[in-house]
Amino acid sequence: MTSAMDLVPAPRTVEGPMRCGVLFDDDTTLWAAPGTETTERWLRATLGAALGLTLRPGPRDAPGGVRLCLDDTLEPEAYRLSVVANRGVEIRGGGPAGVFWGAQTLRQLLGPEAFRRAPVRPGTRYGVAHQTIEDAPRFRWRGLMLDVARHFMPKDGVLRCLDLMAAHKLNVFHFHLTDDQGWRIEIRRHPRLTEVGSWRARTKIGHRASPLWEDKPHGGFYTQDDIREIVAYAAQRHITVVPEIDVPGHSQAAIAAYPELGNTDVVDTTALAVWDTWGVNPNVLAPTDHTLRFYEGVFEEVLELFPSEFVHVGGDECPKEQWRLSPAAQARIAELGLADEDQLQSWFVRHFDTWLATRGRRLIGWDEILEGGLADGAAVSSWRGYAGGIAAARAGHDVVMCPEQQVYFDHRQAAGADEPVPIGYVRTLEDVYRFDPVPTELTPAQARHVLGTQANLWTEAMEDHARVDYQAFPRLAAFAEVAWSDLPAPRERDFAGFERRMRAHYARLDALGVGYRPPGGPRPWQRRPGVLGRPLEGRPPNR
Template identity: 85%
Template structure:
């Protein structure tokens, strides 16, 4: 029988006083209090079919039942799971989300069979050890960035990753929908964004210095109904989807579709196509009223599709070369008294910050948006190390910590020659487990601005779902524990215990069909010999 001590992420407190078991059988009923419907539906749709248990409705006082209820004395995501022989299993949450996270713990307690889609042992009896688990998350933002712009992930793959996030108690999907290499969301008033911007003619294989190409078109996009489905599916799992529409850099796909968005006075934007390689692209949006009105139209449709409080506008890696020589850009700098090109980008970002705020939303962007000043209420994703997050928190801005040196999961997992497409820093499972989202330089008051943490899956070198799985797991499990559990300081964390618990968790990932990196290194079919990555020379990799 699975052990409470095998849970990932680790719970806050466990009390298991007796070696008794609460059985779950075909006769087990499910009672759900008002407000717990998302978990009730999930248990019947996912856990029941996996174990062959109908989980029929039954009275609250039925023997050995599963009961779901709310207790507003608990925090919104806090839960208490109580398994008592003769009484059954009770999951109490401070809110609907807390009940749902308790159900994820219940699933782990039932063994790897609970992670399948149909029973492997029809008629088997399952049980939960007599115990009480009390648990709550450390952070309210426990995120995963999924880059579908560089390599498109079909809708079913996104839904699968929402399930994987839920299984690890992650609650924010940062959906990177646009970049130089592709535009992935239908915008009805600007149809060429997907007609032209969602496909590129070919794709670089490996690092941008690689001589290898995949000489066939790559692309795809989500219709607005696809987006609605993704958002609804996430909401049922208490996951918020935060869309990212990248401006003013990382925009060549949009400019290829609508050349008037680019700096037409310094480059022939009609000759631009969707970019087919990686790195920092020189083609950025023109700081004109035409561009502002165009993207206001984009964001109007985005807000209709995504109810999230935050909307991400990118803002990173925006070269200023075209603006420096553009008469139009320079005239705008003088007109607005901005001083320089950094001020121009701050004006551009500030425009959309105010625009979003007027509609009840909050802007969030990469830490470059701090340059030139940041509007009140805007938040920062700190990716270039901790410095941006520290500066933002000290200035009173909320922060999500996602430093590339710690939690960029596209980076290699080992220094060995067998690692597929080795880019970036070496970041092992233990490295991720010792990531600390709150910099020690912050005062307690400043630290309250750290909303949480996020792991980022940039997909330049992830050409299919198996490669995404390989880069994400098992490190995403370590990240999930960092974001959820109240762990000690990094040097004091018990990585040996985490590894021990991962031996059980690998069986759950196997049942889910996750193509993770084994602890012993890549399997023969996970290697990609001859594909260039970035040499291990200590230089920072490109985002």
């Protein structure tokens, strides 16, 4: 039996626990109110399989049973989990998502065996102590971004990622589907995007300064049915999938497939291939009507697949040199009465801002999209520190805080020489735990524009799910608590208490098969000696 004091993320309030409680065995029944069917199915499929229980349907008042209820007095994602001896377990949620998050808490209370896929001790009776837990999230956007363009993750790995998000009460999956190094989503009206753009001939190993190469093709893409499956699987776990189609930079894979999308009056785009190294690429989209129509067609198919309110258009790291040299781009600047190439990028982004808004969606992009102005409904992913998020919130735009100095999980977790592929700043588990998504510079009214936060997994140095596991965990557990729990100010947080709770959580991660970084450092097989990274000097200040 696991104590409520070991929960991750930490709940708002816990009354109890007491010695007596409820036992789970072959007689345990499950009753679900209308509107809670996704949690009902999940409990039977997941807890039932892990503990060898049928959780057969039973009456609402069955002694020792589990009851799922909706309660409109609670916030939509809030829940109340009550365990009463001789009566059973009741999960009340303000909405279907709240019931689901309550079920995640119940899973933790049942112990690490509840995180396996089949029983390891058949016939065992699992118990939950008498207690009441009341809980609700701090932020509505609790996200994880996964870059599948630099290194492709097969569909099963994406579904596994969604399961890990659900176990940590994260609810937004930012799906980075296109970049210079690969195009990962089938677009039926433009088949060469995947025929050509989804694979590259070789891949740089480590940082772009590394002399090492993997001299074999790398690639893959998701069919539209794959995408539908991923979106449906996420929805069953109350996770929203936000797709990212990056424009006008980070587009060499698209230009390699359709050379007319590039600045053909400056560079021979027919000679371009999908990029095989890392960094900021000079080959960007041409600001032509043809490019706009092409990407409108792309986004039309994207909107059919993704029902999310937000659609991410990237908008970051767009070098302007080709536009400065391009007679066609300069003619476009003159035609539109723009001052320079920065305003040309703003015009490009604002076109899709308006286009999405007329279809009932909202544009979100990296904080570079602030440069030159932004339409009223657009939102900003603030990655270059806090400054972009502060500026956006002050201008009345919604913000998702994801500063690279705090929550870029491709960055190294320690300064030691054994740390594999040392990239960026040192961001320890404690650093992440002390991250606060709301800048102190904002007024209360401005702070309400902070929708939430997300951690980002850029995969240049993560070639498979084992490397993704290592970079994400255990830091994603700390991040989940930052995003969910109502924590005190960063310097006042009880990191020692979190470390104690993590001892129980490591057992859950072990049961899930997560290859996390152990507290004492990487295991021998997690090291990558000789693979160069790009460590930055010093550490960014904690807020």
